[in-house]
Amino acid sequence: xxxxxxxxxxxVVFANVSAQDAKDEIANNLRLSASNLLAYMGPQHQLAPxxxxxxxxxxxxxxxxxxxxxxxxxxxxxxxxxxxxADAQGKLTPFGxxxxxxxxxxRDDARGRLGDLTPLGAEQHRQIARRMVERFxxxxxxxxxxxxxxxxxxxxxxxxxxxxxxxxxxxxxxxISQDASQHDMYYMNQNDPVLWRQKADLETAEPFxxxxxxxxxxxxxxxxxxxxPDYVSRELNPTRFNYNFFRVxxxxxxxxxxxxxxxxxxYTDEELYHNWVRDNARFYAGFAACPxxxxxxxxxxxxxxxxxxxxxxxxxxxGGLAASLRFGHExxxxxxxxxxxxxxxxxxxxxxxxxARKGWRSYxxxxxxxxxxxxxxxxxxxxxxxxxxxxxxEDEATLPMKTDMAPxxxxxxxxxxYLRLLDAYVEKTW
Numbered sequence: 415x416x417x418x419x420x421x422x423x424x425x426v427v428f429a430n431v432s433a434q435d436a437k438d439e440i441a442n443n444l445r446l447s448a449s450n451l452l453a454y455m456g457p458q459h460q461l462a463p464x465x466x467x468x469x470x471x472x473x474x475x476x477x478x479x480x481x482x483x484x485x486x487x488x489x490x491x492x493x494x495x496x497x498x499x500a501d502a503q504g505k506l507t508p509f510g511x512x513x514x515x516x517x518x519x520x521r522d523d524a525r526g527r528l529g530d531l532t533p534l535g536a537e538q539h540r541q542i543a544r545r546m547v548e549r550f551x552x553x554x555x556x557x558x559x560x561x562x563x564x565x566x567x568x569x570x571x572x573x574x575x576x577x578x579x580x581x582x583x584x585x586x587x588x589x590i591s592q593d594a595s596q597h598d599m600y601y602m603n604q605n606d607p608v609l610w611r612q613k614a615d616l617e618t619a620e621p622f623x624x625x626x627x628x629x630x631x632x633x634x635x636x637x638x639x640x641x642x643p644d645y646v647s648r649e650l651n652p653t654r655f656n657y658n659f660f661r662v663x664x665x666x667x668x669x670x671x672x673x674x675x676x677x678x679x680x681y682t683d684e685e686l687y688h689n690w691v692r693d694n695a696r697f698y699a700g701f702a703a704c705p706x707x708x709x710x711x712x713x714x715x716x717x718x719x720x721x722x723x724x725x726x727x728x729x730x731x732x733g734g735l736a737a738s739l740r741f742g743h744e745x746x747x748x749x750x751x752x753x754x755x756x757x758x759x760x761x762x763x764x765x766x767x768x769x770a771r772k773g774w775r776s777y778x779x780x781x782x783x784x785x786x787x788x789x790x791x792x793x794x795x796x797x798x799x800x801x802x803x804x805x806x807x808e809d810e811a812t813l814p815m816k817t818d819m820a821p822x823x824x825x826x827x828x829x830x831x832y833l834r835l836l837d838a839y840v841e842k843t844w
Contacts, residue, residue, distance in 0.1 A: 436770050439777075440690060441683045447690040448664035449697060449776040450744050453481050453672070454538045454783035457808035461549060462821055465801060468791040470550040472729045474722050476740040477542070477785035478747050479569040480535025480576075481668035483527045484661065490521040493659040496650060500640060509680075510639035516675050520662060523671055531569040532669050536576045538783040539741075543580035545808060546737075550789060557587045558736035564594040565603045565742045573783070574741040601717035602742050609714045613700040616707040622699060625766040629692045631685040632656035638680060660689050668782055694776045695766040701745065702752045702774070705764045712753035712760065713839050715746060719753060720836055722788065723829055730790070730800050730825070744780040751779050751786060754832075756804060756811040781807070790825065800825040 440446045445453065464470065484490060497514040500506050506514060547554050554560075560581065564574040571594050578590055599605075616622050632652035640646050663677035678686065703709045722738075729735045752760045759779060763769050787805040801822045804811045810821040815831060817823045 436690075436775055437687050439775075440687050444678050444683070444686055445664075445667050446777040447686040448667065449690060449693040450748075450780055450782075451661065451664040451668065452777050452781035453534060453667045454542075454781050454807070456541065457545070457805075459809050462803075462810060465791055465819055465822055467793050468801065469552045470789050470791050471553060472726065472735065472790040473546065473550060473553055473737040473739075474726050474788040474790075475546075475738065475785060476718065476722070476742060476747060476750060477539070477573070477577075478744045478780065478783055479531060479567070479573040479741060480538040481532045481782040482535055482569050483524045483530050483532065483669065484665050485529035487528055489658055489661055490524050493517060493655060493662060494521045496655055497639070499649075500645070503645070505640050505642050505645045507639060507641045510641070513639060513677065513680055516677060517662065519675060520666060520669075520671060520677075523669060529567075529569060531572045534668055534670075534672070535569070535782060536572065539573045539577040540580040542783060542785060542808065543577040544584070546787075547581060547584045553736050553789075554581060554585055554588060556585075557589055558585075559589040559734060560591070560737045560739060561735060562590065562592040562739040562741070563598050563602060564592070564740070565599065566594050566596060567603075567743070570594070570741045570743070574739070577739065577741070601721045602740060603746060604714055604717050606714045609708070609711055612708045613711065616699050616704075617696070621766065622696075622706070625695060626653075626692050628767075629688040630656070631681070631688045634682070634685060635659070635680060656689075690776075691770050694774070695769045697748065697776050697780075698763070698769045698774055699766065701748045703760050703762045705762050706766070709762055710839070712749040713836075715750040715753050716836050716839060718746060718750055719832060723833060726788065726790065726825070727829065730792075733795065744784055747784045747786060748776075748780045751806060754786075754804070755814045756786070756806050758812070758814075760814070779806070791822070802828070 494517050497506065497510065497517060501511060501514055560578070562574050562578055564570040574592060574594070578592060582588055582590065630653055632655065635656050636643075636646045636650070636652050646652065659677070659680070663680065666672055666675060666677065681689070698704055699707050701711050703712055725738050754760070759774060761772065761774065763772055763774065784807055787808070788802050789805065790800055790802045792800045801819065802825050803821045803823065804813060812821070813823055813828070815823055815827060
């Protein structure tokens with residue numbers, strides 16, 4: 415009994431420490447509260463040395479587009495029109511008037527640019543490509559062949575173009591092919607109606623709705639912006655307003671206004687944290703292995719993972735390709751990371767209150783320009799014991815596999831394990 419009590423004690427302590435860690439991280443860098451709207455921060459750690467006697471020869475990559483404007487006019491127009499109408503009625507506080515002026519500048523800046531890649535987004539992909547060459551120069555030497563594909567969304571195409579331009583500037587001899595076609599969308603941007611329906615159903619049901627109510631911090635925002643509580647009750651949906659306003663506030667960091675304007679002063683650090691907790695759980699429930707939405711959302715990327723495996727196998731056996739670069743969206747990067755169970759992000763957590771406490775943190779997985787890279791090593795061209803490592807946002811990540819050479823894994827072990835996982839899902843689902 416004493417042993418069980420101690421185990422429970424340490425479990426509770428660990429959970430509270432994890433939650434406090436996230437809160438502290440956000441307090442130290444408010445931008446982290448943006449979840450999928452976080453501007454890419456680049457690698458945070460040094461890479462381990464290559465295995466003795468081995469050199470990198472192939473990279474397989476899937477990356478999200480870089481920083482962008484919000485994609486829908488409604489996201490800017492809704493909070494703007496609410497504040498504009500309140501201002502005309504004399505219902506804004508002095509602080510609310512100041513926020514309205516800032517929001518007007520932000521909305522004007524985004525006019526005609528909805529969903530567009532920003533200059534920062536272009537630079538992010540140039541830097542990622544630059545580091546790829548600097549870290550693994552052997553892969554991009556001589557007249558190595560690079561195959562690049564993008565989804566048909568323009569911000570992804572431009573992200574690809576900026577990355578390839580950077581690669582070419584380092585080695586003009588590279589043989590680069592690039593494409594963006596519906597032909598490849600079955601794995602580049604897979605639409606899974608069954609899993610998407612489960613995700614949509616969860617967002618309108620308890621316990622998700624109840625969880626969001628617990629973390630709703632819209633009341634204080636209303637008091638800061640509006641001078642008449644009766645007007646707010648009569649004219650507004652505070653929760654809806656807060657959600658949209660927070661997205662606008664979060665996305666400023668991706669634009670050229672990032673060093674000129676902020677809306678984060680409309681919130682306390684505690685409120686920013688609770689907004690993040692809500693969004694973090696929403697992404698977990700919608701795209702990760704959350705039991706509340708069936709626990710199978712990561713399998714939306716089964717075609718992408720199978721493509722990564724088969725293309726790597728072909729390269730290992732027949733050569734001819736140095737890098738497979740793919741440019742898409744966070745709704746692919748996130749479930750792929752969970753399907754791989756990178757850094758434990760494939761865990762199943764039924765209690766949404768425990769998601770943040772157990773270390774599942776959106777800002778570590780899928781910021782703007784988020785990427786997953788498989789880097790392959792061997793001793794010589796005929797080497798059958800190929801090893802690899804996985805980078806999540808350019809930092810070495812763990813897989814749920816035994817290895818005698820961490821952070822490297824044996825490719826044959828990985829291929830067999832994950833093909834069995836994919837085959838088992840197909841058998842049970844279809």
